[in-house]
Amino acid sequence: MSERESMEYDVLVVGGGPAGLATAIRLKQLAAEHQREVSVCILEKGAEIGAHILSGAVMDPRALTELIPDWKEKGAPLDTAVTADKFLFLTQKKARSTPGWLLPQCFQNHGNYIVRLGDLTRWMGTQAEELGVDIFPGFAASEILYTESGAVKGVATGDMGVARDGSHTDHYQPGMELLARYTIFAEGSRGQLGRQLIERYKLDAGRDPQSYAIGIKELWEVDPSQSQPGLVMHTAGWPLDTDTYGGSFLYHLSNNLVAVGLVVGLDYANPWLSPFEEFQRYKTHPAIRPTFEGGKRIAYGARSLTAGGLLSLPKLCFPGGVMVGCEAGVLNASRIKGSHSAIKTGALAAEAAFEALQADRRHDELLGYPAAFEKSWLYAELNKSRNFKQWFKKGRTIATVMTGVEQWLLKGKMPWTLHHSKPDYANLQPAAECARIDYPKPDGKLTFDRLSSVFISNTNHDENEPIHLTLKDASIPVSVNLAKYGGPETRYCPAGVYEFVKTETGEDRLQINAQNCVHCKTCDIKDPTQNIVWVAPQGGEGPVYSGM
Template sequence: MEREAMEFDVLIVGGGPAGLSAAIRLKQLAAEKGQDVSVCLIEKAAEIGAHILSGAVMDPQALTELIPDWKERGAPLKTAVTEDKVLFLTETGARQAPNGLLPDCLVNHGNYIVRLGNVVKWLGEQAEALGVEVYPGFAGAEILFDEAGAVKGVATGDMGLNRDGTPGPHHQPGMELHAKYTLFAEGCRGHLGKQLEARYTLREGADPQTYGIGIKELWEVKPEHHRPGLVVHTAGWPMDTATYGGGFVYHLEDNLVAVGYVVGLNYSNPHLSPFEEMQRYKTHPEIRKYLDGGKRLAYGARAIAAGGLQSLPRLIFPGGGLIGDDAG
């Protein structure tokens, strides 16, 4: 069965913060010039924001540049940071670093503790209001190329396949989405992004990318344990001195607390389990005091690109570009 095709000026693969921000900015620029640019965004999750997992402290500067009146539009940035604490943990104790000695990246005055999935959902609403065609529930399965070897879009995955990958009785072929320019914003180690890096040697001259895994839980805690706006970062226990890792506790609104742990994926101990380290982390007195008597509402994990500027690939290639975590 032949695949149908749709044509757009710009196609964006991935409905996270980078993909949606790019879609919004494209529409803004087109409107400023009195032009009509068709922008399509596809997202593998059933709804925008459903696959976003992050314990997030958000600097609103970029959002202010993108949507200056975000407060009036009801953006879900509700909890301003009121206090930073950086703790060095031993198995039973903790020592707090003086706030005057903290690097800028750990000073969050003016930032907000957010549920990033809610922020992304709101960004999706802003994009649709500007005329972006947003299609959740569709994953980019295949990159399409023109005769000159440039990217000309993607194809979505077939529906109604049997377990062995053969077409079933309700098979429907994927849709081809063609565009003059395609932006890939799939997140960390996106499968299409990896293919593009290999095809166009985008990693030539760049350091290897390094990765961590972040595990996060959302808790509803007792009111007496809740301190809205408190940001806690920790180092030390339960990691040994040879393994990169650290934890966080972010106090949101409505008695909600995000607690999480990050482990670098270059650990050498074959018996180390990031999940088990997260469970140990929650037993530390400085962490447990917030969670005692509370209820875990949700949990999950995601990969994190951690290599920094020296690990960035080339971002531009014929017919498209990498943005967000797809770019590292």
């Protein structure tokens, strides 16, 4: 067996999204200010920086301005300023617009930008490299390494060139160990290693269970007559029922591009619900369809969102490392924004790590990071919206009224705090107790099927490699999921990964089409028995999003 090579850094960052890049950039800035050498490395599982980045996205530039004050002069791709906000409540055939003066502050986007977050991430990657950060795309961190005392000392990347049967192909390369004084985990929502850290160090003790959503997105080139650059539109209501958390976004970029998507809370109860099909249905609404008539869909993707907010936030630090961005769960669901909070947490973590390096520390807890977070404008922002997701667990009507009361009337200064105790997967009800949902067939012009969608996500996996969607017990999908819940994995997956097929003897069997996986992590979150565990495939695989 080949021994793994190792490399050592002062700080290792796992994940090349906005949070991880902000960490690296801020560390190098501080090192330059103090004339000190600090070695920083970023590991990114995507084929390139930005390949796995998907978001709406409307961006509040506040954190970016703090990090890189001259971002405009340096060519950051924030080109489309928000010019108008629109919020619609939909029924099946009608749309009711909310007057601008009634919109809570959290839904107002003056001063923000509509961005393609993948493009912004690539730009941030260039800024990091110019500062001397080592960036290794195409390498997936698959194992956490610990000191004898139990502190994190780095990670190991996965072996490359392993066949499905476990044998080594001609292209086999053993993984590499990357060691550091401090390791920053920035894997994004439902990070594989983040899950392990939360469990090992009990970082979620005393917190509400984390709550997630799936965001499904398409990018369209629309008829020029339909283009309204700067328009931000959100909707609530149809096609989702009143007990299901979710809503849509429709953002007009420049060059006749429109980003459209649907977010569905993964605490939904009905196993017959399909977030992908609900999104396709949404586009057929009379108030939405005209935008896309005569247009062309050019990109597709899906990603989970960590949406529980402040009350579900785990402890941010542990011996040897911290969590930042969506890995921790600092998205502000009420504002439908997370990139600004990701950048802010990355910068705060960097400052705490640099202080520790100055004192020649290693592998201890960076307690300065959560302390600084609790004093920051980001904490104050998240505290204002701490009840947002909790209200929606009581139904859309109550949530709409109380969000208005808290955010519009009380300006986020409410004297109460709501809690919830159920993880998302535990809300799924038996199929026999729920109304079956029959979805219309796609027309191939406005609405589409999963496989044609996955095709334009540029997703690729080696079909001979080990399946990265692992089962703790191979019998459960049929004996429990299919028998009790009607096989919900065939519907909550937005990529057609899971299907039940008949064996030669007529028995049901779960087939996993792992090559279709867009790395959204929904199965890892929503599986009712928590039997499915998502692990990183070989580095560089998965989707390659084009500026999503």
